Amino acid sequence: MNSQVKLDPAAITSKQADVSPEEWQLRVDLAAAYRLVALYGWDDLIFTHLSARIPGDEHHFLINPYGMMFDEITASSLVRVDQDGNKLNAGDFDINPAGFTIHSAIHAVREDAACVMHTHTTAGVAVSAQKEGLLPLSQQSLFPLSGLSYHDYEGVALRDDEKDRLQADLGSTNFMILRNHGLLTVGSTVADTFLNMFILQRACEIQLQALSGNRPLTPIPDGIVNTIKQQASQVTKGMGGNLAWPGLLRKLDRENPGYAD
Numbered sequence: 001m002n003s004q005v006k007l008d009p010a011a012i013t014s015k016q017a018d019v020s021p022e023e024w025q026l027r028v029d030l031a032a033a034y035r036l037v038a039l040y041g042w043d044d045l046i047f048t049h050l051s052a053r054i055p056g057d058e059h060h061f062l063i064n065p066y067g068m069m070f071d072e073i074t075a076s077s078l079v080r081v082d083q084d085g086n087k088l089n090a091g092d093f094d095i096n097p098a099g100f101t102i103h104s105a106i107h108a109v110r111e112d113a114a115c116v117m118h119t120h121t122t123a124g125v126a127v128s129a130q131k132e133g134l135l136p137l138s139q140q141s142l143f144p145l146s147g148l149s150y151h152d153y154e155g156v157a158l159r160d161d162e163k164d165r166l167q168a169d170l171g172s173t174n175f176m177i178l179r180n181h182g183l184l185t186v187g188s189t190v191a192d193t194f195l196n197m198f199i200l201q202r203a204c205e206i207q208l209q210a211l212s213g214n215r216p217l218t219p220i221p222d223g224i225v226n227t228i229k230q231q232a233s234q235v236t237k238g239m240g241g242n243l244a245w246p247g248l249l250r251k252l253d254r255e256n257p258g259y260a261d
Contacts, residue, residue, distance in 0.1 A: 049099030191241030
């Protein structure tokens with residue numbers, strides 16, 4: 001890793017003129033996602049991470065500077081790293097080594113996973129600790145259950161040898177529950193990945209509420225669970241996360257602007 005740079009958000013200058021229009025738009029979207037994670041209360045101080053792969057053959061990706069709160073992330077503060085975790089811009093801040101391990105593992109093998117989001121929410125960690133995992137108790141749960149994987153806890157994700165197991169467990173799924181750890185989603189865009197996380201998080205919240213009611217539960221029949229993939233595209237009019245993304249950005253512009261700096 002490169003030597004540490006003291007974190008001073010006020011010292012960050014705009015990178016818009018220094019990167020391609022495609023990279024800048026990706027930076028803006030990812031910074032918005034960080035702010036939205038904070039807005040919805042899914043952040044865990046500075047200790048989780050979202051990443052996005054920059055288009056091209058280099059397998060470079062953007063990730064948060066380690067030490068900045070999610071509600072202060074900007075497009076210019078995001079750190080560009082290579083597949084080995086080296087910062088490409090010497091003036092950038094350091095990154096979370098655990099974030100690098102998880103995200104680099106997925107970006108290395110999933111060309112379709114342009115974005116990866118990982119959270120430690122109370123509801124997500126609680127469901128990840130339940131032996132049965134996510135249950136088919138709500139309409140929201142069906143979308144993750146149509147492509148959900150699990151990865152057993154191995155300690156803080158700092159070891160390179162865990163990457164192979166993480167890759168194998170994720171396979172081709174877009175939703176993952178990290179046992180005793182939290183939630184992870186991937187997608188072809190930042191918008192899709194955020195929507196996946198929103199639905200998975202909401203399904204976990206509903207499950208905890210349902211289990212706390214001390215009443216018999218009615219699981220959704222398997223036949224309905226198995227049809228949800230075909231229905232998902234109809235729900236979003238074929239637009240995926242882009243159906244909700246403009247509205248989310250308008251909400252963010254009202255409540256926490258500045259992410260596009």
